[in-house]
Amino acid sequence: MKAIAWRSLPKPAQVAMMVVAVLFLFALPLLNLPIVTTPETDFGGVLFTVSVYVLVALGLNVVVGYAGLLDLGYVGFYAVGAYTVGVLGSLHGSWPWLLCVPVAVVASTISGLLLGWPTLRVRGDYLAIVTMGFGEIIRLTALNAQWLGGAPGISNVPRPPSLHLFSIPSLNWDSGVPKLDLSSTTPFLEFSVSYQVPYYWLVLAVIIVVLVFDKLVKDSRVGRAWEATREDEDAAELMGVPTFKFKLLAFAMGAFIGGLSGALFAGKQGFISPDSFMLMMSILFVAAVVVGGQGNRWGVILGAVCVAYLPERFRFLADFRVLIFGLALMALAIFRPQGLLPPRRTARVMKADKRQEVLEEGATSV
């Protein structure tokens, strides 16, 4: 329904609406909307965390949703990206953040290729375990290797370069009506400890770029090959699809985005330690993709938002977070395995099946 409505709009209208949506997202932390804004933690920081999860979910979506590969060790790529920035920028060098990032994504992509090359020949459920093992190996190596900082981690990780151009005021709702608050401003662009919002803007910009490329790649031979592989790998091979090559490609692309996310994360935190990259995160990442609807980029964005935002919004439940999360996963698996926003295809299939049922019922009742 929604998809058809969207497509029936003329192109300029679509573009205009997207621009408005994007502007809204950028302005979000400054709008201080009631209800949405987190009461106990800095909203800009929360938005940053959420958007990093969104970026990660988009990357993992390529692996899990498009190519159909079970990856339970995605945090490994994330860690490689973060640690590359940490090592080059602080521990064994003092490279500026901007220079560390390309190296970080190359490193994570290479690790993706190295991991994928032997493991993608292994069948589905095993792949999940191997990738999980990989993620833990990365973390344990970082934990035990002194040249990677060991248990204490790496501090003084470089931040993105700042530009000091102007300051943007935020909105104040104290009096029930939004008023411009000139005392609470956010500088454009300062990447320091004091302001969380610019980091969020940076990640948001990256997300937009990734979304564009995601769509371009999905609507091409590459996307078709992934889908065919996921549907019936053997048949795809026999139709001339070099399935291994495309699976490896998906893995590498996922690793690229994972490493990029890690580099962005490190640039804001200023400090990384092995504790930031526990197995739990890989599982949360997969949960974000599955909850949202694997294979649907908007679905996984929604899933990432749920997984990252809800625990922050409902901090008072903090201790019970994981417990509830466990229950939620089970409930999701049983009652809504297709996720919150299943890919258009699954939705179409479900609708078509429903139509079929109705027709059949109609026939029998005649």
Add this chain to the structure above:
Amino acid sequence: MDFLLQNFASLTVTGIAIGAVYALVALGYTLVYGVLRLINFAHSEVFMYGTFAAVWIVKILGGHAGGSVVQTIFWLLAMLVAAMAVSGLIAIGLEFLAYRPLRKRHAPPLIALISAIGASFFLSELMGLRDRVTGLVGLDTTLGDYVSGARNNVGMPELIHPERVFPLGNYDVTSVDVLVIGGAIVMMLLLDRFVSRSRLGKGMRAVAQDAESAALMGVNRDRIIQVTFLAGGVMAGAAAVLYMLKIGATRYDAGFVLGVKAFTAAVLGGIGNLRGALLGGFVLGLAENYGSAIIPNGTAWKDVVAFVLLVVILLFRPTGILGESLGRARA
């Protein structure tokens, strides 16, 4: 390297002892995988609950070291019964609540894995939050000691003072070692007997090979799956007892690392293959010990050995040392 050679005997015996624990837990993974092609992610919690059952029963009965032979045997049996019962029940509960509904809906394996992960988190957090949870229903003061400090290690009073039984090289094999290794072997023999001789055991093998034909032959698939989970749970319960005798402490998250290692053992030996699980367990226990003796500052890297072994095995010999066998190996 010197360290390895000097302590070869002790490393070997302790390796076999912990390997026995891995093997028993691995049996649970391999049984479920063989019959359902499902990695029971939550099996680690089945084990963990068994360890708590073992500790608590000892505390309730007031077990201690230096008791008479009859007393000690009584306490050991109590531990065994309690742990096996609790683990078995949790395993069956898991099957019923987390997996059966998915099976009935023909859910894809990724979804089953998600459910398994969710169950695993739920169960471990439940134990880790037992103080809060019991607090919600006002039982926390009554249960006092058993639920307070829910995130902490829970130690077990020493039941058997490790006394030297016989020397092996320069290491004195203790009574605990003998008990653990002996106990494990007994359990393995019992399970082997069960799977190869009993009717239910045959049913398990049939369902593992070809569920549809088995159904056509009158095998009740649901029942067999229940029994499989129960068997795995019981083995994990026994493993929990041996673990507590050897290691002496447990925690709400003690299942995780052990679970991964046991799963590695199962894969190492050939998933779906019972004897493989046993072999894998012992190989892993030894490899861990030897490996950490060779690597300088090795104890920190002990856990890495398991993961690296897992990755390497799956890459180079995914069918494991003995190859898959409970069911048919898929191409």
Add this chain to the structure above:
Amino acid sequence: MSESPVGDTRLLEVDHVTIRFGGVVALDDIDFHINEGEILGVIGPNGAGKTTCFNVMTGVYQATSGQVRFQGKPLVGLKRHAITKLGIARTFQNIRLFANMTALENVMVGADAHHTTGVGSAMFRLPKHRREEAEGEARARDLLRLMGIEGKGHELARNLPYGDQRRLEIARALATQPRLLCLDEPAAGFNPSEKADLMALIRRIRDDGYTVLLIEHDMKLVMGVTDRIVVLEFGKKIAEGSPAEIRDNPAVVAAYLGVDDADAS
């Protein structure tokens, strides 16, 4: 229809191929060939080894001994997608379409077999991507039209009626631009009128320049559309020849009808 342009070139050669699975001999010293431009039928009672033969000819199985050669080149150690690129395409006995993709997309996947667009071209919409997409889509539509299902391009493959699914599979196989098209029981589940349509379709495909290999159970169809027939029984070739020769071959008749009444006790 123009005359069948059967050449003398051997497109595919099955050279004394034996396949053993453990202790079972599935194919025993099978030896025959397919000429370019002909329609060859492979028949035999159930369990004769037709599907195994089919699989070894399309590179899914490796021969235990002997060799399969395509255009003179042995099909050894080649990845399956490479074999497809060489020019062998197939359909499946139990229909293996990409169920949740549309009919058009299914065929386009086949057309992609010879495309080389990669991530880079796709991401930046380079001319190569545009060209290959346009060409792929055009060819896919043409094939759908050839199969008579061009109106159903946007339907999900799983929602198509049975007959259309079979036709879609053929379209998809043709999209890979094969020289040899292998059809695995393409008429299964068809009524007589559909079978007649299928025969006409197969002839049209051959006339368009493809060579066709056919496994079928329906005698009338096989006799009616093939140029030559190979008969298998218990993994061995028991006859080879024109439809007329095969029809009158006593060994073939015995294979299908079983043991003589006199021998049965």
